[in-house]
Amino acid sequence: MKKLLTAIFAMASASCALAQETTTSPLEISGSVDTYFKYDFAKNPLNGKTSFVTDHNSVSLGMIDIALKKKTGKASFVGELSFGPRGQSQSIPDAAANNSSFNIQNLYVNYDFTDKFSMTAGYMGTFIGYEVISPVGNFNYSTSYLFTNGPFQNAGIKATYKFSDKVSLMAGLFNDWNLYSATRGVSAIGGQLMVAPVEGWTAYINALSGAGYGGYGTIIDLTTSYQITKEFKLGLNAANYDIKDSSVQGSYAGAALYPQYAVADAVTIGLRGEYFKAKAYGTTAATSTTALTLTANVKSGGLTFIPEVRLDHNSDKPFFNKSGAIAPNAGQFSLAAVYAF
Amino acid sequence: MKYIILIFLVAFSIDLSAQQKQFSKDDNGKFIYYKVVDSQSLSKDTLLQRAKSFVNVAYKKSMKAESITDTSILAKGTMVIDKTILVAGHPSGEVSYNFVFEARNGKYRFWLTDLLYIPYQRDRYGNFVATTKIGTPLELAPGKLNAGAWKDVVNSTYNKIEKFGNEFKKYLATDKAEKAKKKTETISTKKW
Numbered sequence: 001m002k003k004l005l006t007a008i009f010a011m012a013s014a015s016c017a018l019a020q021e022t023t024t025s026p027l028e029i030s031g032s033v034d035t036y037f038k039y040d041f042a043k044n045p046l047n048g049k050t051s052f053v054t055d056h057n058s059v060s061l062g063m064i065d066i067a068l069k070k071k072t073g074k075a076s077f078v079g080e081l082s083f084g085p086r087g088q089s090q091s092i093p094d095a096a097a098n099n100s101s102f103n104i105q106n107l108y109v110n111y112d113f114t115d116k117f118s119m120t121a122g123y124m125g126t127f128i129g130y131e132v133i134s135p136v137g138n139f140n141y142s143t144s145y146l147f148t149n150g151p152f153q154n155a156g157i158k159a160t161y162k163f164s165d166k167v168s169l170m171a172g173l174f175n176d177w178n179l180y181s182a183t184r185g186v187s188a189i190g191g192q193l194m195v196a197p198v199e200g201w202t203a204y205i206n207a208l209s210g211a212g213y214g215g216y217g218t219i220i221d222l223t224t225s226y227q228i229t230k231e232f233k234l235g236l237n238a239a240n241y242d243i244k245d246s247s248v249q250g251s252y253a254g255a256a257l258y259p260q261y262a263v264a265d266a267v268t269i270g271l272r273g274e275y276f277k278a279k280a281y282g283t284t285a286a287t288s289t290t291a292l293t294l295t296a297n298v299k300s301g302g303l304t305f306i307p308e309v310r311l312d313h314n315s316d317k318p319f320f321n322k323s324g325a326i327a328p329n330a331g332q333f334s335l336a337a338v339y340a341f
Numbered sequence: 342m343k344y345i346i347l348i349f350l351v352a353f354s355i356d357l358s359a360q361q362k363q364f365s366k367d368d369n370g371k372f373i374y375y376k377v378v379d380s381q382s383l384s385k386d387t388l389l390q391r392a393k394s395f396v397n398v399a400y401k402k403s404m405k406a407e408s409i410t411d412t413s414i415l416a417k418g419t420m421v422i423d424k425t426i427l428v429a430g431h432p433s434g435e436v437s438y439n440f441v442f443e444a445r446n447g448k449y450r451f452w453l454t455d456l457l458y459i460p461y462q463r464d465r466y467g468n469f470v471a472t473t474k475i476g477t478p479l480e481l482a483p484g485k486l487n488a489g490a491w492k493d494v495v496n497s498t499y500n501k502i503e504k505f506g507n508e509f510k511k512y513l514a515t516d517k518a519e520k521a522k523k524k525t526e527t528i529s530t531k532k533w
Contacts, residue, residue, distance in 0.1 A: 028431040030463055067467045069431070078467035106467045125465030132465045200474040230475045266486040300486040340463070 028069040032136045034062030034086070036336035044320045047330035049289070049312065050148040052086050053141060062336070063087035065105065065134055074112040080105040086133065104180065105133060105153070121157040123180060126150070127170065127192050128206050128221045130237035130256065139268075140295045141306045141336040144256050145276035146239050150219065151177035151212065156186065166196045176211040187211040200227035214250030217243040231262040242279075251279035268297045289314040306336040362499055364480075367454055372480045374502045375452040378510055385412060388444040391513045392451075396440070399512060404440065414442040420505065422458075422497045432469045434460040436498050437476055451509065453502055456480075458494055 037059045040047050045056040052062070063084030070077055081087075087103040108122025131138050131147040158172025170192040175182035188210025196202045203224035210216060218241070225235040235258030243251045254277060260270035272293040280286040291312045298305040312319065312330045319330035364372035380388060389412065396404045396416045404418035418440055424433035439455040457476025461469040479498060483491045 026430070028469075030431045030467075030469070067463065069467055080467045108466075125467075127465075134463070134465075136463060137465055227473045227475060230473075230477075233473075265484040298486070301490040 025071045029067070030069075030341060031064065031066040032134060032338060032340045033064045034135045034336060034338040036060055036062060036141060036334055038332055038334040041331040041333070042320055042322050042327070044322075044324070047312075047319045048142075048332065049318065049330075050145055051143045052090050053143075053332075053334055053336075054085075054090065061085055062135055062338070063103075065136075067106070075109065076112075077109045078106045080107070082133070086135070103133075116162045117159070119157065119159045123153060123155040124158075126152055126154050126177075127190065127204070128208060128219060128223075129239065130223045130225075130235060130258065135306075135336065135338045136340045139258065139260060139270050139297060140272050140293050141308050141334055141338075142293060142310055142332075144237070144272065144274050145252075145289060145291065146237055146254050146256055146274065149213075149250070149252050149276075149278075150221070150239060150241070151208070153178055154188075154190070154208070155180060155182070156188070156190070158190070168194045170194075174208070174210070177213055182211070184211040187216075201225075212241075212243075214243040214248040215245050217241055217251070225258070233260045234258065235260070243281075247282040249278075249281045249284070251281065253277050253279065266299045268299075270295050270297070287314060287316045287318070289318075302340050304338045304340070306334075306338060308334045308336070310334070362496075362503070364456075364495070364499055366480065370480065371454050371478070372456050373452055373454040374499075374506060375450070376506055376510070377448065377450040378513075379448050380513065381447050383447070383513075385444045385446045388449050388513060389414070389442075391515075391517070392442045392444065392449075392509075394517065395509060395512045412444055414440075416440040416442075420498075420501050422494060422501060424493075424497075431463075432461050433497075434458055434494065435471065436479065436501075438502075449513070451506075453505075456498065458498070 036053060038048075038053050038055060038057075040056045043056060045054060048054050054060075061084045063082040063086035065080065065082040065087060067078065067080035069079075081102050082105055083102045087105070104123055106122075106124055108120050108124050110118055110120045112118045125132055129147055129150045131140075131143050133152055135141060154174045154177065156172050156174030158170055160168060160170040162168040172190050173186050174188040174190055175186060176184055176188070188208055190208040191206070193205045194202065195205075201224070203222065206221040206223065207219070209218040212219065219239060221237070221239040223237050225233060227233045236255070237258075238255040240253040241251055254275055256272055256274035258270060258272050260268055262268045272291070272295070274291045274293075275288065276291070277286055277288045289312060291310065293308060293310040295306060295308040298307075310332045313328055315328050317326040317328050319327045321327040364374060367373040367375075392414050393406070393409065396406050396414060400418065403420060404416050406414060406416045408415045416439075417437065419435050419437045421432045422434050422436055424430050435458075437455075437457045437459070438453045440451065440453050442451045443449060456479040458479050459471045459473060459476045462472045464470045479495060482488075
């Protein structure tokens with residue numbers, strides 16, 4: 001660890017010294033640390049059906065996340081590693097056995113051929129969906145069903161053309177979801193159209209078709225957010241995923257709405273209302289879940305406290321009550337602390 | 342030992358003087374960075390020409406001229422504010438501003454005002470991007486929870502604007518044609 005820190009310090013010093021003589025940007029270092037307490041009202045940790053925040057009645061760890069970025073002329077790289085349950089055993093892939101490894105969040109190089117056209121190759125956070133692995137990138141601390149069931153990351157090569165500040169198009173070739181190296185070759189094609197119709201409103205229309213979860217499939221996704229006033233922001237995510245082989249589990253459809261209102265300079269309250277349908281496969285019928293999550297973000301400098309209450313409902317009773325019997329409802333309270341640097 | 346104490350005191354006093362730098366406020370209570378510069382040997386037209394070049398060439402990526410008359414320039418711009426950890430750091434936000442320049446024969450003045458801060462957040466690809474399009478006026482006092490962080494933002498902005506102001510003054514004092522001529526001069530090592 002000491003050697004690693006020394007190396008980072010030396011690299012940073014060198015880049016800083018270089019920056020005084022050239023236009024090269026200094027090495028960017030950023031990251032986050034998060035921890036949480038969660039209490040399941042039925043005292044059953046199995047009631048958490050989405051990613052992360054798994055433990056019940058425990059002060060538990062999220063992850064430490066460290067990102068490096070450097071740009072020299074038109075070329076840049078990003079390397080981002082995370083350590084801890086959120087970035088290891090609970091993320092995909094877990095690179096080593098016994099859940100003891102780390103997770104690469106981003107590892108890619110980028111080249112800006114012009115101000116409008118750039119190409120990127122490597123392992124990147126997915127372009128699909130509203131939520132991300134890093135707690136710094138989400139408003140809610142727990143995650144949505146759409147996030148849990150969609151891709152986390154994509155390795156591949158992509159080209160982005162920016163027509164203007166209001167329109168850009170990305171197209172790329174990718175490996176299977178969430179894998180450092182392909183098991184079925186570079187076998188997925190993906191694209192993203194970004195439009196910003198008015199100031200503060202951005203919409204991404206995404207598609208990814210090819211090797212993915214459950215075989216070969218196609219996911220269509222809309223992710224949009226609109227800062228309507230200084231206080232009020234509205235986000236929306238809707239997605240549909242169909243696996244080619246209808247006998248395989250994993251196809252889904254759903255939508256989530258994210259209204260957020262800043263009640264004070266440092267306090268924002270937000271709701272996530274989600275409808276998620278796991279589609280029928282083989283002889284198994286479809287099942288639907290609705291989830292309501294009320295979250296507050298209280299910020300003080302780099303630190304954010306995130307108290308949250310979450311209620312899930314599914315009439316097919318996938319949850320458990322206090323006595324261990326199956327139940328249609330689940331509820332949890334959590335309090336997380338996230339520090340971003 | 343004496344030298345160490347002396348160095349410490351000098352460093353401390355430099356630090357104190359750095360902390361004392363702060364924005365003035367204009368008639369409307371907004372932060373303003375205002376400078377009047379004597380430039381005896383330069384005509385109004387030369388000053389205006391150089392100021393136009395500064396906005397349209399040197400800072401073309403971050404500034405946009407809104408209106409130009411024969412004595413003044415009004416431009417809008419943004420500058421990225423950095424958060425520093427030891428010797429490295431990352432962008433923490435951007436400040437948009439209105440830039441006003443007015444020239445007369447032998448002197449000019451310029452000021453930056455309407456300073457709006459937009460914080461950055463790291464996106465899914467590890468890049469720092471604006472979290473909103475709506476900026477917060479820099480002179481607006483935040484609540485107690487974020488007072489420290491806001492003070493850092495204001496100080497960083499002042500330092501960045503001061504650097505910008507010094508670059509602008511240097512740019513206007515420099516004859517670009519003369520500078521270009523000097524650059525093309527070649528040195529022969531055959532004779533000496």
